[in-house]
Amino acid sequence: METARLIVCEQTGDWAASLRRMLDNIRVYETRSLRACWKELETAPASLICLQWPFDSDVVWLARLAALDSQFPRARAVVLSTPAGRSLNNVWREAGAVHVVYSQRDLEEIKPIVERHLASAPAPKYESAKDEFWNRLPWSES
Numbered sequence: 001m002e003t004a005r006l007i008v009c010e011q012t013g014d015w016a017a018s019l020r021r022m023l024d025n026i027r028v029y030e031t032r033s034l035r036a037c038w039k040e041l042e043t044a045p046a047s048l049i050c051l052q053w054p055f056d057s058d059v060v061w062l063a064r065l066a067a068l069d070s071q072f073p074r075a076r077a078v079v080l081s082t083p084a085g086r087s088l089n090n091v092w093r094e095a096g097a098v099h100v101v102y103s104q105r106d107l108e109e110i111k112p113i114v115e116r117h118l119a120s121a122p123a124p125k126y127e128s129a130k131d132e133f134w135n136r137l138p139w140s141e142s
Contacts, residue, residue, distance in 0.1 A: 004074075004121030005029050005044040006114055009037035010052035015080050018104045019050070022111060026118065034064050038071075046074035048117045050110075051097075053081045053088070066095040076117055078110050 007029045008016040016030045031037040034055070041047055049068075055061040068077055079085075079092045079100040089100050099110055 003044055004046040004048070004118050005040065006118065007031060007037055007040045007044075007047050007049045008052075008080075009034060009049060009055075010080065011055070015050060015052060015104060015107075018107055019114075022107055023114060026114065034060065038064070041072050041075055045072045046121045047072075048076050048078065048114055050078045050080050053079055053085050053092075062091070062095055065092065065097065069096050074121070076113075078113065 006019070006023070006026055008019060009031045010016065011032060013030060016028050020028050029040055031040055037049060037051070041049065051061065051065060053061065065077055065079075068075055076098045077096060079097045081088075081092075081100055081102050083102050085100075086102060092100055099113055101107060101110060
């Protein structure tokens with residue numbers, strides 16, 4: 001069982017595709033809803049999540065971001081926004097975002113954050129060598 005993943009919660013898949021190109025050695029997990037994102041966090045509670053703004057319900061989205069630290073103390077969040085969201089930067093940081101990106105061209109800014117966070121995650125514990133082997137395969141569905 002993995003303890004940390006890079007989880008992207010967005011509606012289009014564009015940010016995740018850009019992250020995959022930039023982080024060729026890190027698996028990117030995509031979700032299309034906050035509920036699915038939190039389900040991934042339950043599987044890997046020390047994950048780094050990238051949350052796209054705007055989302056369906058900004059109130060629910062912001063509440064989830066603010067509750068992240070209490071629900072998953074080892075998880076961290078990055079906000080993926082548009083230039084129109086710059087005025088909300090302080091709100092998101094106060095809610096718990098470790099960084100905010102306003103364009104896919106600026107994703108390089110979070111590369112060290114992603115690498116450092118995933119490298120510092122606790123090592124996964126496996127029941128057997130077979131489980132470890134299968135979990136490390138690139139198509140693993142763990």
